[in-house]
Amino acid sequence: MSEANPEPEGELDYVNPFTLLVAVVLSAQATDVGVNKATGPLFAIADTPEAMLALGEDTVRDYIKTIGLYKTKAKNVIKLCEALIRDHGSEVPQTREELEKLAGVGRKTANVVLNIAFGQPTIAVDTHLFRVGNRTGMAKGKTPLEVEKKLAKRIPKEYLRHSHHWMILHGRYVCKARKPECDKCIVSDLCGFKGKTVAA
Numbered sequence: 445m446s447e448a449n450p451e452p453e454g455e456l457d458y459v460n461p462f463t464l465l466v467a468v469v470l471s472a473q474a475t476d477v478g479v480n481k482a483t484g485p486l487f488a489i490a491d492t493p494e495a496m497l498a499l500g501e502d503t504v505r506d507y508i509k510t511i512g513l514y515k516t517k518a519k520n521v522i523k524l525c526e527a528l529i530r531d532h533g534s535e536v537p538q539t540r541e542e543l544e545k546l547a548g549v550g551r552k553t554a555n556v557v558l559n560i561a562f563g564q565p566t567i568a569v570d571t572h573l574f575r576v577g578n579r580t581g582m583a584k585g586k587t588p589l590e591v592e593k594k595l596a597k598r599i600p601k602e603y604l605r606h607s608h609h610w611m612i613l614h615g616r617y618v619c620k621a622r623k624p625e626c627d628k629c630i631v632s633d634l635c636g637f638k639g640k641t642v643a644a
Contacts, residue, residue, distance in 0.1 A: 445610035448630055452609035454560050456480065461536040461561035462528070463487045466496070466521055468556045469548040474511045482508045493525040493534050520548030538562050552588065555608070565604035567592050572615025573608060579619060581636030 455476040458464035463483070471479045486507040490496040496504065505518035524546040528534055536557065537543055543554035555568035569577070569588035573595075577583035583594035599607045618625050619637075626632050626641040 445614065445630065446603060446606070449610065449613070452606050452613060454556070454609060454612075457483060457487075459487055459491050461557065462493060462534075463491050464561050465524070465536050465543075465546075465549070465553075465557050468553045469520060469524065470508060470511055470517050472517075472548075472553070473513060478511055482511050493528040497522060497525040497529065517548065523547035524549065536561060538564075540566075551592075555592075559605065559608060563605060565601070567595050567599075567604070567608045568612075569595075569608075570612060571621075572619075573611045575621060576611045576615045576619050579624075579635065579637040580631065 456467040457480045458467050467483050490499050501518050501522045508514045527546050540554045543549050552568045555566035558564040559566045569592045574591050577591040583591045585591035618628050
């Protein structure tokens with residue numbers, strides 16, 4: 445995966461750590477494509493906590509109404525802006541503990557922000573990564589945290605930073621939930637998935 449894509453990138457659009465944080469909060473149970481459509485116009489006018497807060501919850505809601513759970517997410521965006529201004533000098537904190545105190549931010553969101561914005565070697569386990577970890581046998585687990593911890597132990601340090609991107613992209617485009625494209629898989633010879641569509 446490293447050879448095929450040495451510098452993988454996330455597919456959410458953002459302009460700075462703050463807009464990345466907002467985009468990841470909005471992406472819960474939504475597609476990156478759908479989030480990008482909504483955040484393009486929003487980030488053009490509000491790319492700081494102050495500017496977002498000035499818009500107010502109703503206006504933020506109008507911008508993101510095409511995204512699932514938009515009412516709750518608009519509320520969370522406003523609350524996290526208030527917390528960033530009040531507690532962090534308008535800067536996005538660089539620890540998981542501080543990030544998880546923000547509205548709408550769980551472990552996965554914190555890991556994405558730490559990895560993409562600050563280059564920390566975190567592993568954000570979404571549905572794709574959970575599936576790839578379990579299917580391949582690289583990290584079998586019943587919960588995202590179990591899979592994350594196993595991957596963190598198994599992946600060599602030099603690959604940790606990009607590993608979650610490689611696996612997410614692999615799960616999104618090759619190792620799909622319903623119809624895995626095993627014929628396109630560059631690791632099919634190493635995969636333990638019983639439902640493989642090609643012989644190893």
